[in-house]
Amino acid sequence: MAKKQLIMEKALELFAKQGFEATSVQQITDHCGISKGAFYLSFKSKDELIVALIDHFMRQFTADIDFVVSDKNEEDLLYNFYYTAFQSFSKHSDFAKLLMKEPAQSFNEELFSKLHNYNKSLEKVILSMIERLYGDLSKDLKYDLSFCIKGFMSTYSELYLLYKTPIDMDLLSQSLVEKTNLLAKNMTITFIPDELIEIIDQPLIEDTSSEKIVEVIEKNIEDMEDSIEKESLILLKQELLEPALHPAIVKGLLSNIQHHPHCKWAAYLLRKHFEIK
Amino acid sequence: MAKKQLIMEKALELFAKQGFEATSVQQITDHCGISKGAFYLSFKSKDELIVALIDHFMRQFTADIDFVVSDKNEEDLLYNFYYTAFQSFSKHSDFAKLLMKEPAQSFNEELFSKLHNYNKSLEKVILSMIERLYGDLSKDLKYDLSFCIKGFMSTYSELYLLYKTPIDMDLLSQSLVEKTNLLAKNMTITFIPDELIEIIDQPLIEDTSSEKIVEVIEKNIEDMEDSIEKESLILLKQELLEPALHPAIVKGLLSNIQHHPHCKWAAYLLRKHFEIK
DNA sequence: TATAGTAGTGACTAAGCGGTCAATTGTCAA
DNA sequence: TTGACAATTGACCGCTTAGTCACTACTATA
Structure with a gap:
């Protein structure tokens, strides 16, 4: 359905600029050149629109990352992971901005658990990658390592989403690979034990x-x-x-x-x- | 003025739970047990309240961190930095949650530049710490290192602000010290050069x-x-x-x-x- | 060309918001 | 007890919002 896609595209532009709450349905329909009524032919509510947007992009992102990590070749696995992730952020930068502007907690329960689940999917993918790359080396440290990886991704993506500087994605990925390897091969102190992860995992619905x-x-x-x-x-x-x-x-x-x-x-x-x- | 403090305390509780926009003045006054009019005797507007909250806590936080980093003894500098930061998050966890819920971009321009300036202050403190600890070793890598430090702080604080698990702050600080030292002493790839920082520093005011x-x-x-x-x-x-x-x-x-x-x-x-x- | 059915419209509603102010209550010196 | 003044109240205002619905414009078939 073409209307639905038009609305999603134009709405995303506005959400990225102003945030979800600050953007009215009227603005969205003006931006699309359609009437308010037409909006409600495609979406039952404003909430349904944001859910659709999040599902659309998070599914693509999760699947992209998973595909890269499923690759047999372990040579450039970590590099490809970072490169793909940042490329995806860059390709869908409006969506990335929306996610930056609207942390999970600011949405309702449904969206919160949705985003939480996507986050868990990503965590699983990262953990499986860590296990493949570092094996027993990472046994106790894998959760800490995955937290560091997520930390790198979030701070460095913030850097270039906020200030629209052109980014050398190859260099960025290389530098993060180096950091990750350094930590994986030399860290000794475990902070996040299995028990903690169990607590965190609790609310996740499989x-x-x-x-x-x-x-x-x-x-x-x-x-x-x-x-x-x-x-x-x-x-x-x-x-x-x-x-x-x-x-x-x-x-x-x-x-x-x-x-x-x-x-x-x-x-x-x-x-x-x-x-x- | 006691009223002002009462309102700030009670409002912060609600902001941490629901976010700033989603909390109405009526809710705040109900929670305080006062009338709506009384609110406007203490604050000219809802915006003035959030500015007061941010100034109150950010000044405290910046000052705490700066005090630790100004300490002559370099022995436990990095440890004390992390420990103080997390202790401060923990002590003012409602405020930390508010900041997590409301990224700078969601506020108006006054607040945005305010938070940006506090962020710059923190960055400066971190950079001066890096220079003292690692000297020339960190010459080209200091910005990358400070980004990593901020990344560690944000992911690990998210961990325990979101899931209210008791945290061993000593172990956490130790583990982050180890990670930071590993990166500082072994990293070779610079991603954030001086020029990039210049661009980042530029746009807001000028x-x-x-x-x-x-x-x-x-x-x-x-x-x-x-x-x-x-x-x-x-x-x-x-x-x-x-x-x-x-x-x-x-x-x-x-x-x-x-x-x-x-x-x-x-x-x-x-x-x-x-x-x- | 007539008609049936779909797609699209925008004035409208009800609810909630931040903010105001005339009216009420509380306080205390005379 | 009185009266003057300060503190406090909550009904109210203007405005914006998400969502509705009676209506109109189109399109495709007969």
């Missing part, structure tokens, strides 16, 4: 049940034009309901949809579900 | 070239509906390009847009430009 994935896929299928990607998605949905295909076929279907911008989240969930690395 | 202001105004005009404010902005833009109006008229036009929620920044820049107090 919602990767097959039904949920089918839901996501069906929404995607609706929005897609006929294509190889759509066919692949339909086949994968059937496979989810009644497993029948050879793993190699499933993997092939997954790689078909991997790079379709609207399927990244579905691909991520499916990869987890079928345990394909 | 960014009053007419072209820039026109840019800001034009963006505002685009997003506004027809109104007295919009007309005023358009006239002010013309005045910026070709001065023709009487100062009194300019002042009047400025006061027209002063309180429009989306013109505050433009009003600020214009006020500076026309030197109207």
Whole structure:
């Protein structure tokens, strides 16, 4: 639906500039050149719009990162992780600005737990990367290391989202790789023990049940034009309901949809579900 | 004045829980057990209250940190820095939560530059500490190091402000000292050069070239509906390009847009430009 | 061309906001 | 007890907001 996308794009521009609360529906519709009524044909409420925006971009981001981290080659893993993350921030800088302007706590309960879950997904990805890269070396220190990685990402992205200076992303990624390696290989003091993580994890809802994935896929299928990607998605949905295909076929279907911008989240969930690395 | 302090305390509790915008003056006065009118005997506006809160706590925090860093003994300097910072967060956790909930950008221009200045003060203190501790070792890397330090502080404080787990502040400080030392003594890649810092320091106060202001105004005009404010902005833009109006008229036009929620920044820049107090 | 049905409009409502001020209450010296 | 003044109140104002809905404009088929 083209209207929906227009509204999301134009609204995001305003949210990035002024924040969510400070932007009225009237402003959004003016900016789109449509009437207020037309807005409510596409979204039930202003809240539904922000939820849609967050889902749209966070799914893409999480899936992008996960794809990079799933790569077999460990050589440039950390570099690729940082590079992809910052490239994604840069590509969707308006959304990144929105997230910077509106910390999770300023939204309602639903959005808070949503963002919390995305954050947990990212944490999981980072932890799996740490384990692959540093193995036992990182056993007790992995949580501290992942906190440091997230800290690096947040301060350095703030730097260039706030002051629109051109960024040498290659150099930035290299410098963060160096920092991360230094910490991973030389740190000795554990501050975040397993028990603490258990407490933090508590409120997280694990919602990767097959039904949920089918839901996501069906929404995607609706929005897609006929294509190889759509066919692949339909086949994968059937496979989810009644497993029948050879793993190699499933993997092939997954790689078909991997790079379709609207399927990244579905691909991520499916990869987890079928345990394909 | 005791009333003023009561209001600040009770308001901070609500701000920490709900955020500044989401807390109404009515809620604050209810929570204090006073009337709405009484609030305005102590504060001229809701904005004056948040300014008072930020000044009160930021001055304390900056002073605390500066005191520790000014200490002659270099032995435990870094440890004391982290320990004091986290102790201060912990002691004034409601204020820390408020700052977490409300990034500088969500406030008006006065508060934004206020917070920016406090941030600069903190940066200066951190940089002087780095220079004392690591001397020439840190010459090219000092800005990167200070960014890492700020990153550590923000991620780890988020950890315990969000999840109210008891924190071993001694262990936390030790672990951050270790991380900082590792980075300071082994990092080789500079990402933030002097030039970048110059750019960052620049824009806030000195960014009053007419072209820039026109840019800001034009963006505002685009997003506004027809109104007295919009007309005023358009006239002010013309005045910026070709001065023709009487100062009194300019002042009047400025006061027209002063309180429009989306013109505050433009009003600020214009006020500076026309030197109207 | 007539018609049915969808897409789009914008004046409108109710609620909530920051801020004001005439009216009320409290205080204390005379 | 009185009266003058200061402190305090909360109904009220003007304004903005998210959301609604009776209406109109379009479009596609018959």
